[in-house]
Amino acid sequence: MTNIQRVTVLGTGVLGSQIAYQTAFSGFEVVAYDINDEVLEKARTRFDGLASTYVADSVAGAADGKAQEALGRVRFSSDLADAVKDADLVIEAIPEILDLKKTTYAELGKLAPAHTIFATNSSTLLPSDIKDSTGRPDKFLALHFANQIWKFNTAEIMGTADTDPAVFDSVVEFASAIGMVPIPIHKEKAGYVLNSLLVPFLNAAAELAADGYAEPADVDNTWRIATGAPMGPFQILDVIGLTTPYNIMSHGDENTKRFAEWIKTEYIDKGYLGIATGRGFYTYTK
């Protein structure tokens, strides 16, 4: 049982809308905050789309009215003070720009009740990069979801040295309460668990193909057959979409930059961006 009851999500983009909707779907009252009413209008459409997706993906209970009921538990607000006034937990999913996050937390720290916990969904920033701007480092940590959280339901929880262990534990309980598998991380690590494993794995696969050692399909075959894994690295890249891995690789060392260039010229420049475009390393039919 979690002591967190009222949740506010900042940002209604790709991840923020999923986090807010999944939380409402799990029975919590949620406030979805974004910068203005125009963005919130788009968010309503996004939330309606999620309700349909939950039904289409046969999420338990979705087709029996739960998907629609969840929409009734979401309140939209473009006024930050109003959005957070009753929050036990604020989950932040605004753009991955450090200065924007810091300014937002500075404002949030002044407006939210003293007991409110703040959690960032940041993928690449460490919570200690942000904690001082919150004004309450003991009540701040990272709660990191994966895209399509109703299917890929890990929630990586990572505090700083200042995070109160009781706060950490209550966020672990909350993550379970909204249907996630909580992954507690005991000290700060860029990339959390998942990306600490996945990024080197995908880089190794890119090296094999970009440097001409083996075809992508044969790399995938090797991985699937020899380990029993359901997908190989190039299938995973197609699911992620090639643009994000390209961006990550372009910021790496000389080798990873070379792999990024290969992905760009052979795939991205030809419009092969992954499953979303019907073609990436593989071709997909709807």
Ligand code: NAD
């Ligand atoms: P996005 O661009 O889709 O959405 C960002 C939203 O934040 C937009 O609706 C925007 O209007 C809003 N916003 C901008 N400034 C704001 C402010 N000051 N206050 C409140 N809202 C504001 O971004 P996203 O992909 O949802 O990513 C959000 C966060 O989630 C990032 O930190 C990212 O690292 C993390 N994340 C993303 C993914 C992913 O697959 N997209 C996965 C895990 C974590």
